[in-house]
Amino acid sequence: MFRKIKDTVANFFSANQNFQLVKELSEKLKMANQKFDWLTRASNEAMRDCDLPSGTIIWNHGLQSLFGYPNNKEINYTTWLSLIHPAERDNVMGELTNIFASRQPMWSSIYRVKCASGSYRHIFDRVYVLYNENVPMRMIGTMQDIDERMMGLAEIDRLSMVASKTDNLVIITDPNQQIEWVNQGFVNRTGYSLKESLGKTPRMLQGAGTDQATLARIRKGISEQRAVTEEVLNYTSQGEKYWVKININPVLDEAQNLLRWVAVETDITRYKEYESKITAIARELSDLIANANAIIIGVDRNLYVNEWNAFASTATGYHKNDILGKKIATVLFHPMDQKKIESIFTKVLQGELFHQQELAYSHQDGHQHILLISATPRKNETGEIVGLIAVGHDITELTDYRNSLEERVKERTEELKIALKKEKELVEIKKQFVAIASHEFRTPLSTIHFAANFLSDHLEKLAYEDVRSKLKKIEKQVVHMTSLLDDVIVAGRTETNSIPVMKTVVSLRQFIDKLIEDVKNTTHTHEINLYYDVALQVIETDEKLVQSILTNMLTNAIKFSPQKLSIQLNVQQQEDKLTLEVIDQGIGISEYDQLRLFEPFHRGSNTHSIAGTGLGLSIIKKAAEALNGSVILKSQIDEGTTIKVILPISV
Amino acid sequence: MKWKILLIEDTEDLGEMICDILAMEGFEIIWAKDGRMGIDFFHTQKPDLIITDMIMPVLSGLEAIKYIRAEAASSIPIIILSARSSPEDQKSGLDAGASLYLRKPCSNSLLVESVWKLLPSG
Numbered sequence: 001m002f003r004k005i006k007d008t009v010a011n012f013f014s015a016n017q018n019f020q021l022v023k024e025l026s027e028k029l030k031m032a033n034q035k036f037d038w039l040t041r042a043s044n045e046a047m048r049d050c051d052l053p054s055g056t057i058i059w060n061h062g063l064q065s066l067f068g069y070p071n072n073k074e075i076n077y078t079t080w081l082s083l084i085h086p087a088e089r090d091n092v093m094g095e096l097t098n099i100f101a102s103r104q105p106m107w108s109s110i111y112r113v114k115c116a117s118g119s120y121r122h123i124f125d126r127v128y129v130l131y132n133e134n135v136p137m138r139m140i141g142t143m144q145d146i147d148e149r150m151m152g153l154a155e156i157d158r159l160s161m162v163a164s165k166t167d168n169l170v171i172i173t174d175p176n177q178q179i180e181w182v183n184q185g186f187v188n189r190t191g192y193s194l195k196e197s198l199g200k201t202p203r204m205l206q207g208a209g210t211d212q213a214t215l216a217r218i219r220k221g222i223s224e225q226r227a228v229t230e231e232v233l234n235y236t237s238q239g240e241k242y243w244v245k246i247n248i249n250p251v252l253d254e255a256q257n258l259l260r261w262v263a264v265e266t267d268i269t270r271y272k273e274y275e276s277k278i279t280a281i282a283r284e285l286s287d288l289i290a291n292a293n294a295i296i297i298g299v300d301r302n303l304y305v306n307e308w309n310a311f312a313s314t315a316t317g318y319h320k321n322d323i324l325g326k327k328i329a330t331v332l333f334h335p336m337d338q339k340k341i342e343s344i345f346t347k348v349l350q351g352e353l354f355h356q357q358e359l360a361y362s363h364q365d366g367h368q369h370i371l372l373i374s375a376t377p378r379k380n381e382t383g384e385i386v387g388l389i390a391v392g393h394d395i396t397e398l399t400d401y402r403n404s405l406e407e408r409v410k411e412r413t414e415e416l417k418i419a420l421k422k423e424k425e426l427v428e429i430k431k432q433f434v435a436i437a438s439h440e441f442r443t444p445l446s447t448i449h450f451a452a453n454f455l456s457d458h459l460e461k462l463a464y465e466d467v468r469s470k471l472k473k474i475e476k477q478v479v480h481m482t483s484l485l486d487d488v489i490v491a492g493r494t495e496t497n498s499i500p501v502m503k504t505v506v507s508l509r510q511f512i513d514k515l516i517e518d519v520k521n522t523t524h525t526h527e528i529n530l531y532y533d534v535a536l537q538v539i540e541t542d543e544k545l546v547q548s549i550l551t552n553m554l555t556n557a558i559k560f561s562p563q564k565l566s567i568q569l570n571v572q573q574q575e576d577k578l579t580l581e582v583i584d585q586g587i588g589i590s591e592y593d594q595l596r597l598f599e600p601f602h603r604g605s606n607t608h609s610i611a612g613t614g615l616g617l618s619i620i621k622k623a624a625e626a627l628n629g630s631v632i633l634k635s636q637i638d639e640g641t642t643i644k645v646i647l648p649i650s651v
Numbered sequence: 652m653k654w655k656i657l658l659i660e661d662t663e664d665l666g667e668m669i670c671d672i673l674a675m676e677g678f679e680i681i682w683a684k685d686g687r688m689g690i691d692f693f694h695t696q697k698p699d700l701i702i703t704d705m706i707m708p709v710l711s712g713l714e715a716i717k718y719i720r721a722e723a724a725s726s727i728p729i730i731i732l733s734a735r736s737s738p739e740d741q742k743s744g745l746d747a748g749a750s751l752y753l754r755k756p757c758s759n760s761l762l763v764e765s766v767w768k769l770l771p772s773g
Contacts, residue, residue, distance in 0.1 A: 435737070446757070453758055
């Protein structure tokens with residue numbers, strides 16, 4: 001270029017002889033040269049002006065700064081061609097030939113040039129060609145050193161060699177996050193081609209659902225030039241969402257200058273879907289635990305509570321805040337049960353199952369409740385037992401109900417037992433009755449039989465008085481048997497009110513005297529001492545019932561005092577009551593027998609040698625009750641018996 | 652010589668009837684009204700045969716028989732005449748040493764024949 005200026009200047013000089021002007025122009029030229037030289041120095045580019053017919057090249061300082069050749073070294077067109085890397089030389093020469101032939105003014109190419117050191121540098125060569133009537137005359141241009149960039153591209157090539165093999169998404173950006181390269185994995189997932197991506201930033205992948213906080217963390221990491229790992233929701237070119245785990249790493253040179261960023265992204269969409277499903281399940285489970293209609297309690301390996309649902313709070317009265325972090329046994333269970341509970345839970349922590357057991361626990365209000373509880377070990381992801389979960393139901397009401405049911409069954413069983421015992425006793429009594437009745441009937445029957453036989457055997461030999469006495473005997477025994485039968489019928493009546501009461505006016509003293517006489521006539525053996533103290537002449541009562549009562553009282557006393565031949569009878573009036581009292585000094589009645597004394601056919605255990613039906617006392621009692629009276633009996637074994645009947649009287 | 656029979660019976664009318672029946676047969680009768688009295692008469696009157704009731708006050712017929720067989724070591728014929736009619740009662744009477752067990756009521760002829768059969772000459 002400056003040759004052109006020189007020529008212009010020379011022409012100018014030849015045309016104008018004005019020295020002053022020459023001097024001014026010469027100064028201006030010097031200035032222009034100087035400026036051009038500064039300009040070329042300022043750029044790190046080699047400049048050359050090549051005269052194509054001669055092949056001479058005028059270089060600027062770049063020949064030295066770029067390639068290391070001294071400025072005075074003669075490097076002409078041919079020399080320059082020979083410095084081009086043999087692999088690229090033919091290509092360059094061919095291109096130039098084509099350019100010249102087609103008279104194109106511009107040409108550029110990248111190729112390697114041999115430096116003074118012997119190594120090659122990548123240069124970007126751009127030239128402008130001047131033609132004179134289709135003959136190329138001059139070629140002026142610059143050579144830019146692009147060795148560093150080419151080396152960087154080679155590195156990207158190497159990275160992309162690796163990156164292209166992976167399914168992961170790989171993005172390489174310059175320090176300003178402008179995309180320089182993406183791999184096939186990226187293209188496949190995002191739908192953006194390499195060409196579409198170049199020069200853009202990864203922000204093109206973000207969308208409305210991308211978490212801003214995550215992005216802020218990534219930006220912070222990038223601004224601090226450190227590696228960042230995050231999970232990000234991205235969008236494809238079609239707007240489809242996908243999750244990636246992104247790993248961004250700065251690439252630094254030896255001087256720790258940032259060269260570019262490499263981002264490797266793993267598609268975790270399925271993992272994220274799985275995770276959200278798991279999260280949903282976990283939330284559901286946690287809701288279930290929280291709202292379950294069962295007591296759910298968790299404890300850790302040291303038996304401290306770490307789970308306590310709402311139902312547990314309701315059932316125990318302890319709020320979550322009261323109990324979390326406390327020892328389960330000390331809060332919920334009675335001190336006496338704590339060791340047992342801890343040993344049960346410890347076994348569960350060793351892997352044993354604890355199924356449907358009943359435990360008593362204390363409600364906060366102090367009441368005991370019954371818990372039906374199952375416990376299972378709780379394991380972490382590696383299968384190690386980290387605690388236990390217990391599920392329980394408060395079955396206090398159920399237990400109470402069960403207990404009351406058991407109680408009722410017990411009661412009923414007891415009642416049944418008693419009924420059965422009574423039934424057995426009844427059967428026993430009936431047996432006894434049959435035995436006693438048969439015995440008691442057989443004796444008078446026997447007398448009747450003997451008497452009748454005797455009469456028929458000896459009738460013709462017998463005197464009239466003999467016959468009469470035997471017939472009397474028979475008559476007497478029939479009367480005895482009839483009264484025995486009456487006793488049996490009265491005693492056999494189960495309801496006292498089924499005994500009819502027929503009241504008449506009775507002259508008491510005469511009635512008593514006659515009764516004593518009758519008794520004496522049948523027994524012959526005992527004296528009956530009467531103490532009589534009744535103001536009333538007559539009373540209104542059922543004569544037959546009173547007779548039955550007194551006869552039985554007296555015959556009992558006589559029968560059971562075979563050794564002591566006198567009996568005391570006291571008949572007294574106390575206000576509106578009549579008391580009949582018979583005192584003997586006989587064999588007495590044991591305390592055991594006294595309990596069952598008034599049952600029909602029951603006979604004292606010490607009466608085996610004394611005949612009887614076991615009906616006397618029961619008849620006394622029933623008759624007295626029919627008359628609204630009562631019976632009191634006192635007895636001591638071997639000392640005697642006192643029986644007192646108290647009857648209301650009306651005039 | 653009249654055979655001497657000891658009757659142990661507590662029932663008045665029945666005792667009288669038995670005495671009448673046996674007297675008609677020509678026996679001499681000693682009547683005791685309970686077991687203890689029966690044992691006394693056994694020692695004092697030296698009867699040839701005993702007729703006894705079972706159930707009596709003071710001492711029962713069964714106890715009287717046991718005494719006569721064991722304590723007195725006597726082989727005197729003993730007839731039980733009892734209102735107790737069960738086989739168990741019969742067995743306990745015979746086990747105690749009675750020669751015969753008659754159930755009440757029994758006919759006069761059965762009683763008389765039994766007495767004759769058990770007397771030494773019979």
